[in-house]
Amino acid sequence: MDDLRDPTERAYIQNYSIYFCVRPQKLYSLAQESGRTAAKYFINTYPKYFQKDFANPHIPCLMPETLELQVNEVSEAALIERIQLRKVKAAVDMYDQLLQAGTPVSLDLTNDLLDLISLYGDCDPARGDAPEQRTEEMVSLTLTSNNNAERIFNMMPERNRRSYGALIRGMVKHGAYSKAFNTYTDLLNNRLTGDVHIFNALISAAPEVREKYVEKWDLIVDLLKQMAEQKVKPTLLTFNAVLKALRRCGSLGRTQAFPVINEMKALGIATSAQGHTEILQDVLSEISGKSFTAQDPDDGIIKTQIHTFLLFTDSLCDIEQAYRVHSLLGVGENWKLLGDSYYQSIYYGRFFNLLCMMEHIDVVLKWYKELIPSLYYPNSQGMRDLLQALDTDNRLDLIPQIWKDIKRMGHDNKTELVEEMLSLMARENQIPEVQQSFADCALDVKALYTQTDRRVPLSWSAGSLSSITSILLAAERTQQAWEMLKLFKLANRVPESLMNQFLESVKASNNAQQAVELVQISASFCLSITPNLMERVQQEFDLTEEQRNTLSDLESSTAMSD
Amino acid sequence: LIFVSFQTVCRQLNSTLWLNVGGRSIHSSAVCCKNRAARIRVGKGDRPVTYEQALHPHQIAHRKGWLSQHTSNLQGEDGAADRTVEDLFIRRLIYGTFHGCLADELVIKRRGNLLVICALMLQKLPPHKYYFLVGYTEELLSHFYKCPVKMEIQMLEEKSVYKYL
Numbered sequence: 135m136d137d138l139r140d141p142t143e144r145a146y147i148q149n150y151s152i153y154f155c156v157r158p159q160k161l162y163s164l165a166q167e168s169g170r171t172a173a174k175y176f177i178n179t180y181p182k183y184f185q186k187d188f189a190n191p192h193i194p195c196l197m198p199e200t201l202e203l204q205v206n207e208v209s210e211a212a213l214i215e216r217i218q219l220r221k222v223k224a225a226v227d228m229y230d231q232l233l234q235a236g237t238p239v240s241l242d243l244t245n246d247l248l249d250l251i252s253l254y255g256d257c258d259p260a261r262g263d264a265p266e267q268r269t270e271e272m273v274s275l276t277l278t279s280n281n282n283a284e285r286i287f288n289m290m291p292e293r294n295r296r297s298y299g300a301l302i303r304g305m306v307k308h309g310a311y312s313k314a315f316n317t318y319t320d321l322l323n324n325r326l327t328g329d330v331h332i333f334n335a336l337i338s339a340a341p342e343v344r345e346k347y348v349e350k351w352d353l354i355v356d357l358l359k360q361m362a363e364q365k366v367k368p369t370l371l372t373f374n375a376v377l378k379a380l381r382r383c384g385s386l387g388r389t390q391a392f393p394v395i396n397e398m399k400a401l402g403i404a405t406s407a408q409g410h411t412e413i414l415q416d417v418l419s420e421i422s423g424k425s426f427t428a429q430d431p432d433d434g435i436i437k438t439q440i441h442t443f444l445l446f447t448d449s450l451c452d453i454e455q456a457y458r459v460h461s462l463l464g465v466g467e468n469w470k471l472l473g474d475s476y477y478q479s480i481y482y483g484r485f486f487n488l489l490c491m492m493e494h495i496d497v498v499l500k501w502y503k504e505l506i507p508s509l510y511y512p513n514s515q516g517m518r519d520l521l522q523a524l525d526t527d528n529r530l531d532l533i534p535q536i537w538k539d540i541k542r543m544g545h546d547n548k549t550e551l552v553e554e555m556l557s558l559m560a561r562e563n564q565i566p567e568v569q570q571s572f573a574d575c576a577l578d579v580k581a582l583y584t585q586t587d588r589r590v591p592l593s594w595s596a597g598s599l600s601s602i603t604s605i606l607l608a609a610e611r612t613q614q615a616w617e618m619l620k621l622f623k624l625a626n627r628v629p630e631s632l633m634n635q636f637l638e639s640v641k642a643s644n645n646a647q648q649a650v651e652l653v654q655i656s657a658s659f660c661l662s663i664t665p666n667l668m669e670r671v672q673q674e675f676d677l678t679e680e681q682r683n684t685l686s687d688l689e690s691s692t693a694m695s696d
Numbered sequence: 697l698i699f700v701s702f703q704t705v706c707r708q709l710n711s712t713l714w715l716n717v718g719g720r721s722i723h724s725s726a727v728c729c730k731n732r733a734a735r736i737r738v739g740k741g742d743r744p745v746t747y748e749q750a751l752h753p754h755q756i757a758h759r760k761g762w763l764s765q766h767t768s769n770l771q772g773e774d775g776a777a778d779r780t781v782e783d784l785f786i787r788r789l790i791y792g793t794f795h796g797c798l799a800d801e802l803v804i805k806r807r808g809n810l811l812v813i814c815a816l817m818l819q820k821l822p823p824h825k826y827y828f829l830v831g832y833t834e835e836l837l838s839h840f841y842k843c844p845v846k847m848e849i850q851m852l853e854e855k856s857v858y859k860y861l
Contacts, residue, residue, distance in 0.1 A: 165824040169831025177839045189842035196842045 208235055210243060217246050222254050226282050233289070244286070245296045251283040252304020295321070299332045306335040311342040327364040330372065333357060337375040354379055453492040456485060482510035490519040495527035506539070514548040521551075525558055531568045533559055534575040546582055549595070555579075556601035563608050573609035576602045580618075594625035600632055607635050612643065619655060633663050637670060646675045650684055657688050665689070738861050746800055747858040766806040779806070782841065786813060789837070793829055796820060799855045811837070811845045819851055 177184050181198035189196065203219065205212040208231045216225040229247055232239055287293065287301050298321040305314040318336060321328060328336075340353045354376060361368060482505055489501050502520065506512060512520070517540055524532055533555060545551055556579060559572045580602055583594060599622055606615040615636070633656055640648045649671045656664045668689055671677070677685070735752045736745055751760050764783045768776040783804050790802060790813065799816040806812070813833075817826065830847050837845040 161824050162827045165827040166831035169828040169833075170835040172828075173832045173835035173839070176836065184839050187842060193842055196839050198839065 208232060210237070210239065213239070213243060213247070217250050220250065220254070220258070222250055222258050225250060226286075229286065241292065241294065244290055245294070245300060248283055248286060248297055248300035248304075251286070252300045252307065255304070255308045293324075295326050295329055295332075298326065299329060302332050303335045306339045311339040314339050315343060328360075328366065330366050330369055333361050333366060333368075334371050334375045337372065337379055341379045350379070453488060456488050460485060479510060483512065483516055486510065486512060486516055487519050490523040495523055495529050498523050499532075511543055514545050514551045517545055517551055518554060521555060521558060530558060531564065531571070534571045537575050537578070549593070549598075552579060553595065553598045553601070556598050556605070560601035560604045569605075569609040572605050573611050576605040577614065594621065599625065603632055604635055607632075607639050610639070612639055615639070622659075633661065633667055637667065641674060644675075646677055646681060649675050650677070650681045653685060653688060657691070736861055741860050743861050744855065744857040745859055745861050746856060748801055750858045750861065763801050764804045786837065790815065790833065793833055799852045809843045811841065811843055813845065813847045815847065815849045817849050817851055818855065819853060
């Protein structure tokens with residue numbers, strides 16, 4: 135039932151949770167999953183309440199799972215049950231008891247037991263619905279883990295290819311690589327041939343048992359030759375194993391990868407995306423239009439493949455390729471290759487970054503509306519890219535709308551982002567309506583800075599203060615601009631470049647008193663521009679006696695301090 | 697109106713968690729006459745009452761809708777009693793699981809096999825706890841009733857008061 139859940143399921147509780155940031159969303163989906171596992175725990179621990187079957191036809195996945203052993207006497211049926219329930223220790227005990235009692239155990243059953251032990255490495259797998267257990271101690275069990283498997287193997291009166299296979303694969307899985315190769319030689323000595331699973335396991339183990347790249351590659355080639363001799367057909371997993379092993383072979387691996395891919399194509403094997411590690415354009419043209427299925431269990435690593443694609447296209451700044459990769463995701467089941475929300479955010483982050491760099495602003499905005507916020511929540515870097523794109527194409531008038539989005543996404547506590555936005559707004563004078571909207575936006579930002587109930591209050595910097603003030607002045611909101619000057623004092627910052635702007639606006643309103651106040655403020659900040667200002671005020675304004683006196687006092691005091 | 701459950705329903709009840717009476721018997725609840733059921737009497741005027749509570753049962757299909765929507769009351773359909781008992785169980789389960797968080801009565805809808813539980817909740821718990829409880833209830837009820845169960849919840853700041861009685 136899990137696989138058929140809606141893949142686009144997202145957090146749905148409206149009007150309450152701030153679901154715009156990535157982390158709460160992940161938290162919520164994890165919370166929901168843990169609720170489900172809690173329920174499953176109850177269902178499996180008290181199955182008697184859930185036995186009543188209302189459903190017609192029967193729905194097996196809604197019945198409680200039987201996790202307890204039913205058959206308890208020493209018999210083959212008991213062994214079969216334990217193997218099915220994946221109880222490794224109990225199965226081994228039952229096998230030993232059977233042998234002691236003298237009942238012969240069939241070869242198939244012994245092979246099943248060997249498979250079980252090799253798969254789980256001699257310890258019981260953690261119960262699916264029990265809380266997560268640390269698996270670090272499992273790693274250290276590598277070398278000792280196969281004792282049971284080896285012991286049973288040695289005790290077997292006859293062994294067939296499957297028994298050897300189970301042992302070899304178990305050894306490779308748990309890290310006993312050289313032992314695996316020894317067992318393989320044993321197999322050959324007993325005049326048995328290997329099957330495709332054995333060869334896959336050996337190929338993936340090959341890089342571990344040799345030192346140099348050349349030797350590794352030689353070993354792999356040797357194995358492949360033996361495969362051909364023993365008439366074992368390679369499958370997709372074989373090629374994936376080869377390519378994975380090539381990854382460990384460094385530069386030699388890269389050159390060998392191409393012929394391997396060609397072999398794959400020649401054999402007509404449906405490609406899994408895992409195979410295309412280092413190849414770019416020809417691959418894209420090959421795979422466009424085809425749907426991948428996640429056949430290789432390691433396709434989990436494929437998410438990085440999608441990103442390596444994008445990385446390469448990034449570095450080549452190739453927007454066409456990026457579009458093709460993106461369209462690939464729409465084919466069949468490829469969306470699964472994107473991985474969990476973390477990888478998705480990386481992918482969309484890079485995609486959006488590339489778009490902002492390369493495309494015209496209209497296209498960028500179209501993608502912005504599409505991707506955000508349904509698929510991707512940009513981090514502050516993404517927003518800065520967007521601001522850059524707006525700047526390049528001269529659409530700064532859209533900044534107030536972007537600011538609303540920034541607030542909703544919770545990036546309004548990122549000082550660099552906010553300051554960059556303010557400086558973009560303050561840089562040039564705009565047409566009046568745009569200027570007014572900028573002024574509203576600037577006041578909003580100011581309110582944000584002065585909020586006292588924030589956890590981490592934003593600190594004013596000279597840049598942000600001056601940006602806001604110049605925006606307000608340009609929009610002719612002089613009263614608020616003057617209030618900003620007071621803020622300068624409070625925040626211990628110096629309004630260097632603004633004085634001239636202030637003087638212009640004061641001249642426009644022809645307020646001599648304000649002009650004198652301006653000079654006083656400038657003097658209090660000990661700005662170098664003060665004498666200049668004073669001169670201009672004295673010349674350009676009609677001052678009363680009192681004001682002239684104040685000014686001359688100031689002049690003398692500044693002259694004295696010089 | 698005496699609520700009486702019959703033998704088949706008894707057997708169902710026997711398998712629920714909170715009633716383990718063995719054997720068959722008549723089970724009845726306390727008497728509640730029809731002129732007192734689901735009616736809140738007018739009082740001093742300080743008791744806030746929601747729309748659902750304020751309107752009396754004779755207003756159903758006039759000014760009120762139904763809280764439980766299924767097709768077993770149509771002609772020729774059976775299972776009405778089973779659905780009613782299931783509804784009661786679900787209401788009690790959710791009342792206990794989301795204790796103190798429900799703003800109003802549940803609305804239970806059945807579409808084919810699917811059981812949809814629509815709930816209005818208050819913002820008493822942090823959101824991740826709500827998601828946990830929702831996942832838990834959905835899974836538990838799906839396994840209990842052997843049909844897919846979905847919860848759709850909407851959050852309110854506080855209970856919406858219609859009038860004061």
